[in-house]
Amino acid sequence: MNLAVPHAPVNGAEGSGLRVDNITVAYRNGHTALRNASFAIPTGTITALVGVNGSGKSTLFKSIMGFVPLAAGKVEIFNEPAAKALKRNAVAYVPQSEDVDWNFPVLVEDVVMMGRYGHMNFLRMTRAIDRQAVEEALERVGMTDYRKRQIGELSGGQKKRVFLARALAQEGKMILLDEPFTGVDVRTEEAIIALLQDLRAEGRVMLVSTHNLGSVPRFCDRAVLINRTVLAAGPTQEVFTQANLEKAFGGVLRQFVLGGAELHADADPRTVTVLSDDEHPFVIYGNGDEVHEAKRGGKAKK
Numbered sequence: 001m002n003l004a005v006p007h008a009p010v011n012g013a014e015g016s017g018l019r020v021d022n023i024t025v026a027y028r029n030g031h032t033a034l035r036n037a038s039f040a041i042p043t044g045t046i047t048a049l050v051g052v053n054g055s056g057k058s059t060l061f062k063s064i065m066g067f068v069p070l071a072a073g074k075v076e077i078f079n080e081p082a083a084k085a086l087k088r089n090a091v092a093y094v095p096q097s098e099d100v101d102w103n104f105p106v107l108v109e110d111v112v113m114m115g116r117y118g119h120m121n122f123l124r125m126t127r128a129i130d131r132q133a134v135e136e137a138l139e140r141v142g143m144t145d146y147r148k149r150q151i152g153e154l155s156g157g158q159k160k161r162v163f164l165a166r167a168l169a170q171e172g173k174m175i176l177l178d179e180p181f182t183g184v185d186v187r188t189e190e191a192i193i194a195l196l197q198d199l200r201a202e203g204r205v206m207l208v209s210t211h212n213l214g215s216v217p218r219f220c221d222r223a224v225l226i227n228r229t230v231l232a233a234g235p236t237q238e239v240f241t242q243a244n245l246e247k248a249f250g251g252v253l254r255q256f257v258l259g260g261a262e263l264h265a266d267a268d269p270r271t272v273t274v275l276s277d278d279e280h281p282f283v284i285y286g287n288g289d290e291v292h293e294a295k296r297g298g299k300a301k302k
């Protein structure tokens with residue numbers, strides 16, 4: 001297990017993407033949502049951000065984006081202070097659906113164009129290069145046909161795609177995605193995962209919060225487990241273990257184990273363990289060393 005420590009080394013050959021160094025975030029009502037949280041992730045990777053409701057995932061995204069102030073600690077992006085990287089548009093943020101006002105009357109193509117604002121001058125005159133970036137981004141998420149639709153008229157999955165397109169149009173080297181799979185069907189989830197994998201191949205760095213535990217080992221190289229602080233962070237194989245998930249989720253985690261005569265006709269001692277916080281479960285076969293993808297739509301029993 002690779003417990004997060006301040007200044008944890010990032011993988012040798014890869015560059016430093018994000019370094020969260022001992023941050024504490026307290027809201028105005030006095031609630032400390034994160035305390036002494038530290039982890040580091042390299043470029044060219046996808047990192048899962050996992051934790052129970054209220055564990056501080058959205059707070060972490062907002063503190064990286066500079067939307068909430070840090071009471072202590074610092075965030076570095078691509079080896080420079082976060083504020084500097086944010087100013088040069090290096091970070092794109094796809095917020096949780098609940099954080100967006102869908103009644104705001106705006107066309108799909110205008111939402112995607114917002115990703116270009118940081119590339120424009122203060123008059124926000126769109127240039128051919130901006131229009132081309134919007135077109136390419138819409139094409140990449142399969143939403144070209146919806147460009148003239150009002151954003152509020154789209155389904156949950158379509159809205160997510162549009163916000164992904166906005167992040168693409170921004171050309172951010174780092175993309176933060178807050179629960180991109182919530183409320184989307186399996187096909188859209190697969191499409192989003194394929195897109196994230198392409199972006200990883202381009203050398204970008206992505207931090208993705210999700211409750212779909214079963215999907216994490218399939219597409220995330222790394223995982224950060226949080227509950228008001230970072231409990232564990234590092235490569236998925238080392239960090240995304242039953243013991244760490246139990247630590248992160250406590251009583252919220254549902255678990256059932258199949259073994260003995262229920263599973264085998266012989267004396268094979270191996271078991272199937274299903275862990276879920278009620279989205280796609282995480283299935284472990286054997287003694288925890290072998291990880292198998294969860295069967296889609298499966299639900300764990302208490």
Ligand SMILES: Nc1ncnc2c1ncn2[C@@H]1O[C@H](COP(=O)(O)OP(=O)(O)OP(=O)(O)O)[C@@H](O)[C@H]1O
Pocket residue numbers: 027028029031033051052053054055056057058059060
């Ligand atoms: N603006 C705010 N003012 C005060 N407290 C807040 C504010 N936003 C969040 N909190 C509190 O901070 C804690 C962390 O919230 P946060 O939204 O970061 O959790 P989360 O892990 O993203 O949860 P979920 O999985 O439900 O989205 C919660 O206890 C929440 O009530």
